[in-house]
Amino acid sequence: MRLSCTVNGTPQQVDDVWEGESLLYVLRERMGLPGSKNACEQGECGSCTVYLDGLPVCACLVAAGQAQGREVGTVEGLTPAGAAPGELHPVQQAFLEAGAVQCGFCTPGLLVATDDLVHRSLAEGRKPADAEIREALAGNLCRCTGYEKILDAVRLAADRMAADPTAEAAR
Protein backbone atom coordinates (compact mmCIF):
# COMPACT_ATOMS: atom_id res chain seq x y z
CA MET A 1 0.00 0.00 0.00
CA ARG A 2 0.98 3.64 -0.32
CA LEU A 3 1.70 5.73 2.75
CA SER A 4 1.75 9.51 2.89
CA CYS A 5 2.54 11.46 6.01
CA THR A 6 4.56 14.43 7.16
CA VAL A 7 7.92 13.65 8.70
CA ASN A 8 9.85 16.42 10.43
CA GLY A 9 7.73 18.96 8.59
CA THR A 10 8.35 17.47 5.12
CA PRO A 11 5.62 15.60 3.21
CA GLN A 12 6.75 12.04 2.50
CA GLN A 13 5.25 9.33 0.34
CA VAL A 14 6.34 5.72 0.05
CA ASP A 15 4.91 2.81 -1.93
CA ASP A 16 4.79 -0.95 -1.47
CA VAL A 17 4.46 -0.71 2.29
CA TRP A 18 3.43 -4.05 3.78
CA GLU A 19 0.21 -3.66 5.78
CA GLY A 20 1.70 -5.24 8.90
CA GLU A 21 4.78 -3.06 8.85
CA SER A 22 5.56 -0.72 11.72
CA LEU A 23 6.11 3.01 11.42
CA LEU A 24 9.62 2.34 12.73
CA TYR A 25 10.40 0.08 9.78
CA VAL A 26 9.03 2.63 7.33
CA LEU A 27 11.13 5.42 8.81
CA ARG A 28 14.34 3.42 8.93
CA GLU A 29 14.14 1.24 5.85
CA ARG A 30 11.98 3.21 3.43
CA MET A 31 12.52 6.86 4.28
CA GLY A 32 16.22 6.80 5.06
CA LEU A 33 15.74 8.01 8.62
CA PRO A 34 17.68 5.51 10.75
CA GLY A 35 17.89 7.79 13.78
CA SER A 36 15.04 6.02 15.58
CA LYS A 37 16.50 2.72 16.75
CA ASN A 38 15.06 -0.76 16.70
CA ALA A 39 16.05 -2.65 19.80
CA CYS A 40 13.09 -4.69 21.01
CA GLU A 41 10.12 -4.22 18.66
CA GLN A 42 7.81 -4.70 21.62
CA GLY A 43 7.45 -1.29 23.22
CA GLU A 44 9.76 -2.12 26.12
CA CYS A 45 12.88 -0.06 25.40
CA GLY A 46 11.73 3.28 23.99
CA SER A 47 14.70 3.56 21.59
CA CYS A 48 12.19 4.01 18.73
CA THR A 49 10.35 6.92 20.41
CA VAL A 50 8.99 9.45 17.91
CA TYR A 51 6.34 12.13 17.99
CA LEU A 52 3.04 11.14 16.39
CA ASP A 53 0.78 14.17 16.12
CA GLY A 54 2.83 15.73 18.91
CA LEU A 55 2.77 12.81 21.36
CA PRO A 56 5.74 10.55 22.06
CA VAL A 57 4.96 6.96 21.06
CA CYS A 58 6.87 3.78 20.28
CA ALA A 59 7.19 3.78 16.48
CA CYS A 60 7.56 -0.01 16.58
CA LEU A 61 3.95 -0.30 17.84
CA VAL A 62 2.34 2.03 15.29
CA ALA A 63 1.11 0.23 12.19
CA ALA A 64 2.40 2.08 9.15
CA GLY A 65 -1.11 2.79 7.86
CA GLN A 66 -2.05 4.38 11.17
CA ALA A 67 0.41 7.19 10.36
CA GLN A 68 -1.40 8.00 7.09
CA GLY A 69 -1.85 11.78 6.92
CA ARG A 70 -0.35 12.30 10.36
CA GLU A 71 2.62 14.34 11.55
CA VAL A 72 5.65 12.35 12.60
CA GLY A 73 8.65 13.88 14.34
CA THR A 74 11.89 11.95 14.71
CA VAL A 75 15.23 12.63 16.36
CA GLU A 76 16.50 13.82 12.97
CA GLY A 77 14.03 16.69 13.16
CA LEU A 78 15.10 17.99 16.56
CA THR A 79 17.65 20.40 15.11
CA PRO A 80 15.75 23.22 13.47
CA ALA A 81 15.74 23.41 9.68
CA GLY A 82 18.50 25.74 8.54
CA ALA A 83 20.74 25.01 11.51
CA ALA A 84 24.45 25.29 10.84
CA PRO A 85 26.26 21.99 10.21
CA GLY A 86 27.06 20.42 13.55
CA GLU A 87 24.68 22.67 15.41
CA LEU A 88 22.75 20.66 17.96
CA HIS A 89 19.41 20.98 19.68
CA PRO A 90 19.80 22.01 23.34
CA VAL A 91 18.69 18.53 24.46
CA GLN A 92 21.32 16.90 22.24
CA GLN A 93 24.00 19.33 23.41
CA ALA A 94 23.11 18.66 27.05
CA PHE A 95 23.34 14.87 26.57
CA LEU A 96 26.78 15.26 25.02
CA GLU A 97 28.09 17.59 27.69
CA ALA A 98 26.67 15.62 30.59
CA GLY A 99 28.26 12.40 29.36
CA ALA A 100 24.83 10.83 28.98
CA VAL A 101 25.78 9.03 25.76
CA GLN A 102 27.86 5.86 25.74
CA CYS A 103 26.99 3.33 23.04
CA GLY A 104 24.24 5.73 21.96
CA PHE A 105 21.63 3.17 21.08
CA CYS A 106 19.08 4.48 23.57
CA THR A 107 19.93 8.12 22.87
CA PRO A 108 17.53 9.01 20.02
CA GLY A 109 14.53 7.81 21.99
CA LEU A 110 15.71 9.55 25.13
CA LEU A 111 16.22 12.79 23.23
CA VAL A 112 12.65 12.78 21.93
CA ALA A 113 11.21 11.82 25.33
CA THR A 114 13.31 14.52 27.01
CA ASP A 115 12.35 17.13 24.44
CA ASP A 116 8.69 16.34 25.11
CA LEU A 117 9.08 16.47 28.88
CA VAL A 118 10.99 19.74 28.90
CA HIS A 119 8.52 21.40 26.55
CA ARG A 120 5.54 20.23 28.60
CA SER A 121 7.08 21.51 31.83
CA LEU A 122 8.21 24.83 30.40
CA ALA A 123 4.75 25.33 28.90
CA GLU A 124 3.49 25.17 32.48
CA GLY A 125 6.12 27.71 33.46
CA ARG A 126 8.41 25.41 35.43
CA LYS A 127 11.24 22.96 35.13
CA PRO A 128 10.59 19.23 35.56
CA ALA A 129 11.12 17.87 39.07
CA ASP A 130 13.33 14.80 39.45
CA ALA A 131 10.35 12.54 40.08
CA GLU A 132 8.75 13.78 36.86
CA ILE A 133 11.95 13.13 34.92
CA ARG A 134 12.06 9.55 36.20
CA GLU A 135 8.40 9.04 35.34
CA ALA A 136 8.71 10.59 31.87
CA LEU A 137 11.74 8.44 31.01
CA ALA A 138 10.45 5.21 32.58
CA GLY A 139 9.84 3.80 29.10
CA ASN A 140 13.37 4.42 27.86
CA LEU A 141 15.94 1.82 28.79
CA CYS A 142 19.68 2.46 28.82
CA ARG A 143 22.04 -0.44 29.46
CA CYS A 144 25.22 1.66 29.60
CA THR A 145 25.03 4.84 31.61
CA GLY A 146 23.23 3.89 34.81
CA TYR A 147 20.88 6.86 34.21
CA GLU A 148 22.55 9.38 36.57
CA LYS A 149 24.20 11.26 33.69
CA ILE A 150 20.93 11.12 31.77
CA LEU A 151 19.18 12.82 34.68
CA ASP A 152 21.98 15.44 34.70
CA ALA A 153 21.48 15.97 30.98
CA VAL A 154 17.72 16.48 31.34
CA ARG A 155 18.24 19.05 34.11
CA LEU A 156 20.88 20.84 32.02
CA ALA A 157 18.63 20.88 28.97
CA ALA A 158 15.71 22.21 31.02
CA ASP A 159 17.89 24.99 32.47
CA ARG A 160 19.08 26.05 29.03
CA MET A 161 15.70 25.81 27.34
CA ALA A 162 14.13 27.81 30.17
CA ALA A 163 16.77 30.46 29.58
CA ASP A 164 16.25 30.38 25.80
CA PRO A 165 12.62 29.54 25.08
CA THR A 166 13.10 29.90 21.31
CA ALA A 167 14.75 26.47 21.03
CA GLU A 168 12.66 24.62 18.45
CA ALA A 169 11.24 21.11 18.74
CA ALA A 170 10.44 18.43 16.22
CA ARG A 171 6.78 18.38 16.95
Next chain:
Amino acid sequence: MDFLQPATWEEALEAKAAHRDAVPIAGGTDVMVGINFGRLRPSLLLDLTRVPELQQWADDDGAVRLGAGVPYARVISELGDRLPGLAMAARTIGSPQIRNRGTVGGNLATASPAGDAHPALLAADAEVEVASTRGTRRIPVTEFYRGVKRSALADDELIAAVRIVPPRGPQQYSKIGTRNAMVIAVAAFGLALHPDRRAVGTGIGSAAPTPRRAPAAEEYLAGELDGLWDSRAELPAATATRFGELVAEASAPIDDVRGTARYRVHALSVMARRALTWAWADYRKGDPTCA
Protein backbone atom coordinates in the same frame (compact mmCIF):
# COMPACT_ATOMS: atom_id res chain seq x y z
CA MET B 1 -2.72 -8.69 4.50
CA ASP B 2 -5.31 -5.96 3.95
CA PHE B 3 -5.61 -2.72 5.85
CA LEU B 4 -8.98 -1.03 6.30
CA GLN B 5 -9.48 2.40 7.79
CA PRO B 6 -13.14 3.04 8.42
CA ALA B 7 -13.93 6.71 9.01
CA THR B 8 -17.23 6.08 10.78
CA TRP B 9 -18.58 3.66 13.35
CA GLU B 10 -21.12 2.25 10.85
CA GLU B 11 -18.34 1.51 8.38
CA ALA B 12 -16.30 -0.17 11.09
CA LEU B 13 -19.22 -2.42 12.09
CA GLU B 14 -19.95 -3.28 8.46
CA ALA B 15 -16.31 -4.16 7.86
CA LYS B 16 -16.27 -6.42 10.92
CA ALA B 17 -19.50 -8.10 9.83
CA ALA B 18 -18.10 -8.71 6.35
CA HIS B 19 -14.66 -9.88 7.58
CA ARG B 20 -15.13 -11.72 10.83
CA ASP B 21 -11.50 -12.74 11.00
CA ALA B 22 -10.35 -9.10 10.72
CA VAL B 23 -8.20 -8.03 13.64
CA PRO B 24 -9.12 -4.59 14.97
CA ILE B 25 -6.20 -2.37 15.90
CA ALA B 26 -6.48 0.61 18.23
CA GLY B 27 -3.30 1.65 20.07
CA GLY B 28 -1.53 -1.38 18.64
CA THR B 29 0.34 -2.05 21.88
CA ASP B 30 -0.83 -5.67 21.91
CA VAL B 31 -1.49 -6.21 18.18
CA MET B 32 1.82 -4.86 16.87
CA VAL B 33 3.86 -6.93 19.30
CA GLY B 34 2.11 -9.99 17.88
CA ILE B 35 2.75 -8.92 14.28
CA ASN B 36 6.37 -7.87 14.89
CA PHE B 37 7.13 -11.29 16.36
CA GLY B 38 5.28 -13.23 13.67
CA ARG B 39 2.71 -14.59 16.12
CA LEU B 40 -0.14 -12.73 14.45
CA ARG B 41 -0.76 -12.67 10.70
CA PRO B 42 -4.31 -11.43 10.24
CA SER B 43 -5.77 -11.40 6.75
CA LEU B 44 -7.13 -7.93 7.52
CA LEU B 45 -6.18 -5.21 9.96
CA LEU B 46 -9.09 -2.98 10.87
CA ASP B 47 -7.71 0.35 12.06
CA LEU B 48 -10.13 1.94 14.52
CA THR B 49 -8.12 5.09 15.21
CA ARG B 50 -10.03 7.12 12.60
CA VAL B 51 -13.47 6.41 14.09
CA PRO B 52 -14.31 9.64 15.93
CA GLU B 53 -16.95 8.07 18.20
CA LEU B 54 -14.37 5.77 19.75
CA GLN B 55 -12.02 8.61 20.71
CA GLN B 56 -14.58 10.46 22.84
CA TRP B 57 -16.07 10.26 26.29
CA ALA B 58 -19.25 11.88 27.51
CA ASP B 59 -21.66 11.95 30.42
CA ASP B 60 -24.57 9.73 29.54
CA ASP B 61 -27.53 8.89 31.74
CA GLY B 62 -25.62 9.17 35.02
CA ALA B 63 -22.58 7.30 33.77
CA VAL B 64 -19.38 8.22 32.00
CA ARG B 65 -19.46 6.59 28.58
CA LEU B 66 -15.80 6.12 27.77
CA GLY B 67 -15.12 5.45 24.08
CA ALA B 68 -13.14 2.25 23.58
CA GLY B 69 -10.37 4.15 21.77
CA VAL B 70 -9.58 6.81 24.38
CA PRO B 71 -5.93 6.28 25.34
CA TYR B 72 -4.88 5.85 28.97
CA ALA B 73 -3.08 9.21 28.98
CA ARG B 74 -6.43 10.92 28.45
CA VAL B 75 -8.21 8.76 31.04
CA ILE B 76 -5.62 10.06 33.50
CA SER B 77 -5.62 13.72 32.45
CA GLU B 78 -9.32 14.13 31.67
CA LEU B 79 -11.09 11.66 33.95
CA GLY B 80 -8.84 11.39 37.01
CA ASP B 81 -11.50 13.06 39.15
CA ARG B 82 -14.55 11.24 37.75
CA LEU B 83 -13.13 7.74 37.41
CA PRO B 84 -10.43 7.65 40.08
CA GLY B 85 -10.03 3.86 40.25
CA LEU B 86 -9.60 3.44 36.51
CA ALA B 87 -7.26 6.44 36.35
CA MET B 88 -5.12 4.98 39.15
CA ALA B 89 -4.92 1.70 37.26
CA ALA B 90 -4.08 3.57 34.05
CA ARG B 91 -1.17 5.34 35.75
CA THR B 92 0.46 1.96 36.40
CA ILE B 93 0.29 0.84 32.78
CA GLY B 94 3.46 0.58 30.72
CA SER B 95 5.26 3.85 30.11
CA PRO B 96 4.22 7.30 28.86
CA GLN B 97 4.67 6.06 25.29
CA ILE B 98 2.37 3.08 25.95
CA ARG B 99 -0.21 5.23 27.76
CA ASN B 100 -0.30 7.66 24.82
CA ARG B 101 -1.50 4.79 22.58
CA GLY B 102 -2.99 1.96 24.66
CA THR B 103 -6.74 1.94 25.25
CA VAL B 104 -9.26 0.43 27.64
CA GLY B 105 -11.04 -1.12 24.64
CA GLY B 106 -7.84 -2.91 23.66
CA ASN B 107 -7.27 -4.07 27.22
CA LEU B 108 -10.81 -5.49 27.35
CA ALA B 109 -10.60 -7.25 23.99
CA THR B 110 -7.23 -8.79 24.88
CA ALA B 111 -8.89 -9.92 28.14
CA SER B 112 -5.57 -10.87 29.73
CA PRO B 113 -5.97 -11.88 33.37
CA ALA B 114 -3.17 -9.36 34.02
CA GLY B 115 -4.82 -6.40 32.24
CA ASP B 116 -4.80 -3.46 34.61
CA ALA B 117 -8.11 -1.93 33.61
CA HIS B 118 -10.05 -5.03 34.68
CA PRO B 119 -9.85 -4.87 38.51
CA ALA B 120 -10.86 -1.21 38.41
CA LEU B 121 -13.77 -1.90 36.05
CA LEU B 122 -14.94 -4.86 38.15
CA ALA B 123 -14.85 -2.88 41.39
CA ALA B 124 -16.81 -0.05 39.78
CA ASP B 125 -19.54 -2.33 38.30
CA ALA B 126 -18.72 -1.15 34.78
CA GLU B 127 -20.65 -2.22 31.72
CA VAL B 128 -19.08 -2.98 28.36
CA GLU B 129 -21.03 -1.65 25.39
CA VAL B 130 -20.47 -3.84 22.34
CA ALA B 131 -22.01 -3.46 18.91
CA SER B 132 -22.39 -5.13 15.57
CA THR B 133 -24.58 -4.55 12.52
CA ARG B 134 -27.10 -6.70 14.46
CA GLY B 135 -27.35 -4.11 17.22
CA THR B 136 -25.87 -2.95 20.50
CA ARG B 137 -25.75 -4.76 23.82
CA ARG B 138 -24.44 -3.90 27.26
CA ILE B 139 -22.51 -6.59 29.09
CA PRO B 140 -21.83 -6.27 32.83
CA VAL B 141 -18.05 -6.46 33.05
CA THR B 142 -18.34 -9.41 35.46
CA GLU B 143 -19.80 -11.41 32.57
CA PHE B 144 -17.34 -10.15 29.98
CA TYR B 145 -14.33 -12.31 30.89
CA ARG B 146 -14.83 -15.90 29.74
CA GLY B 147 -11.42 -17.51 30.12
CA VAL B 148 -7.72 -16.81 29.71
CA LYS B 149 -7.69 -14.14 26.98
CA ARG B 150 -11.28 -14.98 26.04
CA SER B 151 -14.19 -12.56 26.25
CA ALA B 152 -17.91 -12.42 25.53
CA LEU B 153 -17.26 -10.49 22.33
CA ALA B 154 -18.75 -12.23 19.27
CA ASP B 155 -16.70 -12.40 16.08
CA ASP B 156 -18.76 -9.73 14.32
CA GLU B 157 -18.75 -7.37 17.30
CA LEU B 158 -16.60 -4.42 18.29
CA ILE B 159 -16.33 -2.74 21.66
CA ALA B 160 -17.91 0.69 21.49
CA ALA B 161 -17.39 1.95 25.02
CA VAL B 162 -17.32 1.18 28.70
CA ARG B 163 -19.87 2.75 30.98
CA ILE B 164 -18.91 3.60 34.52
CA VAL B 165 -20.99 5.44 37.09
CA PRO B 166 -18.72 8.03 38.75
CA PRO B 167 -18.34 6.86 42.32
CA ARG B 168 -19.79 8.45 45.44
CA GLY B 169 -17.07 6.92 47.56
CA PRO B 170 -13.33 6.34 47.48
CA GLN B 171 -11.60 3.96 45.10
CA GLN B 172 -8.14 2.42 45.20
CA TYR B 173 -5.92 0.44 42.90
CA SER B 174 -2.90 -1.55 43.96
CA LYS B 175 -0.46 -3.49 41.77
CA ILE B 176 2.62 -5.54 42.49
CA GLY B 177 5.38 -5.90 39.92
CA THR B 178 9.13 -6.06 39.73
CA ARG B 179 9.57 -2.31 39.29
CA ASN B 180 7.43 0.81 39.36
CA ALA B 181 7.00 1.15 35.61
CA MET B 182 6.64 -1.08 32.60
CA VAL B 183 5.51 -4.19 34.43
CA ILE B 184 2.85 -6.76 33.92
CA ALA B 185 1.18 -7.21 37.27
CA VAL B 186 2.25 -10.14 39.46
CA ALA B 187 -1.02 -9.45 41.23
CA ALA B 188 -3.36 -6.48 41.34
CA PHE B 189 -6.37 -5.35 43.33
CA GLY B 190 -9.06 -2.76 42.76
CA LEU B 191 -11.44 -1.51 45.44
CA ALA B 192 -14.49 0.73 45.36
CA LEU B 193 -16.55 1.74 48.39
CA HIS B 194 -20.12 2.67 47.47
CA PRO B 195 -21.57 4.53 50.49
CA ASP B 196 -24.67 5.51 48.47
CA ARG B 197 -25.56 1.83 47.99
CA ARG B 198 -23.83 0.68 51.19
CA ALA B 199 -21.93 -1.73 49.01
CA VAL B 200 -18.35 -2.72 48.29
CA GLY B 201 -16.77 -3.51 44.91
CA THR B 202 -13.61 -5.52 44.37
CA GLY B 203 -11.50 -6.69 41.43
CA ILE B 204 -8.64 -9.16 41.41
CA GLY B 205 -6.02 -9.16 38.65
CA SER B 206 -3.33 -11.66 37.66
CA ALA B 207 -4.42 -14.22 40.22
CA ALA B 208 -7.02 -16.37 38.43
CA PRO B 209 -7.72 -17.48 34.83
CA THR B 210 -9.79 -14.33 34.40
CA PRO B 211 -10.06 -11.05 36.27
CA ARG B 212 -12.68 -11.65 38.96
CA ARG B 213 -14.43 -10.16 41.95
CA ALA B 214 -14.25 -11.40 45.53
CA PRO B 215 -17.96 -11.67 46.41
CA ALA B 216 -17.51 -13.15 49.91
CA ALA B 217 -15.09 -10.36 50.82
CA GLU B 218 -17.52 -7.75 49.47
CA GLU B 219 -20.41 -9.17 51.51
CA TYR B 220 -18.35 -9.47 54.64
CA LEU B 221 -17.10 -5.90 54.42
CA ALA B 222 -20.51 -4.45 53.56
CA GLY B 223 -21.83 -6.16 56.70
CA GLU B 224 -19.03 -4.81 58.88
CA LEU B 225 -19.44 -1.29 57.49
CA ASP B 226 -23.17 -1.32 58.11
CA GLY B 227 -22.90 0.66 61.32
CA LEU B 228 -19.90 2.68 60.21
CA TRP B 229 -21.02 4.46 57.03
CA ASP B 230 -22.84 7.17 58.97
CA SER B 231 -20.53 7.47 61.96
CA ARG B 232 -17.43 7.32 59.79
CA ALA B 233 -15.77 5.75 62.81
CA GLU B 234 -12.40 4.11 62.70
CA LEU B 235 -12.27 0.72 60.99
CA PRO B 236 -11.10 -2.08 63.31
CA ALA B 237 -7.74 -3.43 62.14
CA ALA B 238 -9.11 -6.97 62.39
CA THR B 239 -11.79 -6.10 59.83
CA ALA B 240 -9.22 -4.96 57.29
CA THR B 241 -7.15 -8.08 57.90
CA ARG B 242 -10.16 -10.39 57.52
CA PHE B 243 -11.17 -8.56 54.35
CA GLY B 244 -7.66 -9.15 52.96
CA GLU B 245 -7.89 -12.86 53.77
CA LEU B 246 -11.26 -13.20 52.06
CA VAL B 247 -10.00 -11.40 48.95
CA ALA B 248 -7.01 -13.75 48.81
CA GLU B 249 -9.35 -16.75 49.21
CA ALA B 250 -11.27 -15.67 46.12
CA SER B 251 -8.17 -15.96 43.95
CA ALA B 252 -7.01 -19.06 42.08
CA PRO B 253 -3.48 -18.20 41.00
CA ILE B 254 -0.82 -20.29 39.30
CA ASP B 255 2.96 -20.41 39.54
CA ASP B 256 4.57 -18.72 36.55
CA VAL B 257 7.70 -16.75 35.63
CA ARG B 258 6.37 -13.64 37.35
CA GLY B 259 5.58 -15.20 40.71
CA THR B 260 4.38 -18.22 42.62
CA ALA B 261 0.77 -18.88 43.49
CA ARG B 262 1.65 -18.67 47.17
CA TYR B 263 3.23 -15.27 46.75
CA ARG B 264 0.22 -13.99 44.82
CA VAL B 265 -2.21 -15.11 47.51
CA HIS B 266 -0.12 -13.41 50.15
CA ALA B 267 0.32 -10.25 48.07
CA LEU B 268 -3.43 -10.02 47.49
CA SER B 269 -4.24 -10.23 51.18
CA VAL B 270 -1.77 -7.43 51.90
CA MET B 271 -2.90 -5.25 48.97
CA ALA B 272 -6.57 -5.65 49.87
CA ARG B 273 -5.96 -4.80 53.52
CA ARG B 274 -3.95 -1.72 52.59
CA ALA B 275 -6.34 -0.57 49.87
CA LEU B 276 -9.20 -0.77 52.35
CA THR B 277 -7.24 1.11 55.00
CA TRP B 278 -6.43 3.91 52.54
CA ALA B 279 -9.96 4.04 51.13
CA TRP B 280 -11.56 4.16 54.57
CA ALA B 281 -9.18 6.92 55.68
CA ASP B 282 -10.28 8.90 52.62
CA TYR B 283 -13.92 8.24 53.38
CA ARG B 284 -13.49 9.44 56.96
CA LYS B 285 -11.95 12.65 55.65
CA GLY B 286 -15.02 13.01 53.49
CA ASP B 287 -12.92 12.97 50.33
CA PRO B 288 -15.13 11.38 47.71
CA THR B 289 -12.48 10.79 45.06
CA CYS B 290 -9.04 10.31 46.63
CA ALA B 291 -7.71 10.40 43.05
